[in-house]
Amino acid sequence: MNRPIQPLLEASSVNLVLGQRLLLENVNLKIGPGEILTVIGPNGAGKTTLLRVALGLQKPTSGTVKRQSGLSIGYMPQRLHLDPTLPLTVRRFMALACNNDQGKILSLLAEVGTAQVIDSAVQTLSGGELQRVLLARALVREPELLVLDEPVQGVDVHGQVELYQLISRIRNQRGCAVLMVSHDLHLVMAATDQVLCLNRHICCSGTPESVTNDPAFIELFGTAAVQSMAVYVHDKTHHHDHCATCGRRPTND
């Protein structure tokens, strides 16, 4: 992608070794304003780790991560491990991030469609409600870049479609860029501009259409999974050599 615009965030040749295990190998990532980039890959491929590196939560062993100066980031974590003894309502959870601005809390919750849970305890929310509340929290600081770690986790398939629609609607309305992680293929394909297929290293990247036709992608996810997406399956005779072990030896993270 040759865009004249400065990228919001750019990671170049990132390597990460933790405890003698190679978690990320020569990963490049670039995201421009208003763009949705989805990182997909099998469990243990280093997707969350890559997000943590992009956010500056984890220092890479080598390589650089450049964020546009003054870039405001909204982050939606993968899980929220709240101890049941912490009495915390959704209202209070939101208030912590926006100086108790009640009007803002209400409008953000309405934007993600969960205004009705405002006085519920966070621990009692359903999977879908929790994800939406976390998304609202990520929007508090009017971010130019949303970083979402498995935003549809713990949500049924119907709800997943709705959540991805919500994410692209938020992008269209707010014009913010979205960097997200997902391990499901079907649903995310419709909601993203760019796909980056990760298995410690980048197997392939590009638009959803070009990626699903990439032999490395097929190798990683298996022919059946790709065919079930009802897209054209490329001739498997020309493999990428560097991808020979994709999907067979995922590391655990």
Added chain:
Amino acid sequence: MIDDFLLRALIGGLGVALVAGPFGSFVVWRRLAYFGDTLSHSALLGVALGFLLQINLTVGIIIICQLLAILLFYSQRQRQLASDTMLGIFAHGALSLGLVTLAFMRDVRIDLVAYLFGDILAISNSDLGWIFVGGGVALGCLLWLWKPLLAITIHEDLARVEGIPVDRINWMFLGLIALIVAVMMKVVGMLLVTALLIIPAATARRFAGNPEMMAVLASFIGCLAVCLGLYGSFQWDTPTGPTIVGPDGVAH
């Protein structure tokens, strides 16, 4: 007419319970009960250090607790062992080391039971000073850290992305815990410090609708337990620390 020693015990006990409420709430929310236990187990080592360096024993305990907190913070980052295993190693290691060190000091005799279960009836004016100055400072700092600490308790990475200096605040919080554990030791003893931290907080949970209410209620419940415990111990001549904690646990 209330006796002097009983009055001091009451004031000291109430002071400790007041401080324990908000800190205990955080200990419960952040699942640090075993951490507090480990710190209190090192108290004898602190006493030994106090004798060795000829300093105030409470200062000795505070120093050792702080050192141990630093050590735990670093070794938890290594993640070689499960954290409860590591805390267990440190707790019992420190306890044994303390006992052995004290045994080597032939001219020092301490009342072990008083350290294990506390000796609230022997609280001196200087102990009261420690409780109120040390506890007051700790409580003031906690109020100051309250909001960021709550954000970290909810989600550490989220807090970090939102610009909260997570490591620095965690450091300060662990330091404060180490300080109050050392101060509380006198009242309920090293074996029961954690109990006074977590039981009132856990009980308060049922009645609290937000974090602040839980902290205040925990202080209140702790104070109630101290009053009842002192009264009971006076009536039936039972050891005071356990008489404070015991019914508290049963009530929960």
